[in-house]
Amino acid sequence: MKEKLPKPMRDALGRETAPADHPSSDLLAAFIEHALGKSETRSLADHLAGCAECRAVVFSASGATEEPMGAEDLQESPATRGWRTIAHAATESTAANRKPKRRRTWRWVWAAPAGVMFLLVGGYFAHRYFAPVPLTSQLASNATMEKLPTPGQPPQNVNPPGVPPASPAPVPTPKSRSEAKPGSGALAKKIPTGSTDSLEISSEGASAAKTEELHAKSEMPKPASEPSTIAVGEPPPAAAPPAPHANGFVPSTGANVQSYSYTSNQLSAQRAAVDALQPLHPGWRVTALGYLEHRTSEGWTRVLADRAAAFRAVTVVGDNVWAGGSEGALFHSQDAGLHWKKVSLPESNDAPPAIVSIHFDDQQRGVVSTDKGSRWSTNDGGTTWSRQ
């Protein structure tokens, strides 16, 4: 409030008196609830302007309401329109011969460029985070999971200290995310590759990973009492996964989700690996144990649970879902996961490579990468494949 009412006018306002007949409580209640018509509202406001007692009643009753009426509700009610119309008319009547009427449309001129900017930024982020980029497979190859257990086999979480992993991890690809970050690359260099320290990260393990990263960055020696294996969170269940349903869907137990095992020379990839736990495609994900899961109304449910493959990558283009994993397992569903078809790549090796990346530009054209570096492309929705 900047303006003050001139004092003589305030005095004159205080001298105003209202007629002795007060409006009924029914009318006052309707006035508070904006249920009166224009003329009644005007006459009642005229009385209220000169009657301090009725003003006190109206404000007391209005203050006793639980919550103020929402502006949206009020805009809808005809009585409120009456209020607003009267107030607007009053404002216009006082301002009519003072100012030239300003064009109200210019007030919202900023909305158009703001909307365009919002769409551009939203589109950029949607393209960046929801495009079918085979990030899971890249990270999986970079992070070099020591031993990815098959779904039917209980995972071995704890690596004995001092014992190197049984199968050496594949060499990270040159354009991996972990190497793209300069800080993480330097961090990876500082840590001896032969170190056997391993770190298990459960779903709550992001902070532990950061702590570990800080330890490494500061180059401070770890306390001697600190075990070489740090287990954060609950260990994954040792029991076998539940039996699949008829269509291959098995309810996820949740405890075995997002449990990674890393060697210390991939500490720089921990953060990226934690990021990789987030599903790339809404409704589909590959857990750290290699389970393919689909979000339904009952939560995350395992898909293709009867398959022995440890899945590494999943991508979704419309209703087409592609999932790939160990031993060349590549599955395709054209109806959003209801029915699956196994797709075989024409690579005739004794040990089929694991599929670590699936990328489809549309429903027909896509590229599949294996952990041996081979890339296969299709232009007919997976019917035929050609090596690149």
Add this chain to the structure above:
Amino acid sequence: MASVSAPGPVEVPPSRAVQEFAARHYLACGAQQFGMDEPALAKVLAQVAAQGGVCGDDAAEQAFLASLRLEELILARACACGNHRAWEIFLTRYRSTLYEAAYKIAPTESTAREVADSLYADLYGVGAKGEQHTSKLLYYLGRGSLQGWLRVVTAQEYIKGYRRYRRETSLDAAVEEGLQFAAPEPDRSASDPRVESAVTAELAALDSEERFLLAAYYLDHRTLAEIAKLRGVHESTVSRQLDRIAAAARKRIRKRLMRFGMSARQADEAMQETDVQDLRVAVRETLQQAGPNSAFYTEKGGREG
């Protein structure tokens, strides 16, 4: 409060439009469960329409009746007639509203309970000494919600009780409580007839809504939030409207005063917020002996004396 203009029930023969309306809404309004038949409903509606001032015009009657909260109106009438089923429903739905409103309006819990109990007796139609009265629920006409009406009558009951208390409290008791009586202010705005004329003309030119806003804010010292809540708009809207009204009024009064022969400076002085004659000097505080610590000049470094 001097009087309440809501009249009691008047016997009005229902018109054809009212009868049609009653026939259409008889089942939906729940009158049947209170033992009220269709002619009785039509009679009630005719009474309400007569009190709403829409008798005679069928279209206006239909529109008026359609705007009523029929179900709550019938419940209130059934309660006023002493229907037990209606009272059960009323107590279930509105008893808590009544007491909550009283707790919010009255400053203390005991006062709130007293107000609510008194109002409850009025609604039931029982006087302070146990005598039978007309139930206050007969004055509910269904224009607003029954809940809102209960809040209004609770506020009226509290204000009535407050005024009764003030009237019955002796001056000695009031002074003992610390009440101070200010001398009536001389009306200086009326000293210059030109100012009075300009202000009166400007006040008459204002809309009733604008005068209500000004009175609520400048006379009753209601907050922007209170006014905004009552009007159902945002505080900033109220603030802008008040600003606009005050600025426009100031400008136009100034113009009128200059038209009456005042110079611009005289007009500004006439509208000044503080007049020299309005200055009140707190003589007691000014002459009061200062404490020993502050009686002497104190340097910035903290050394005294």
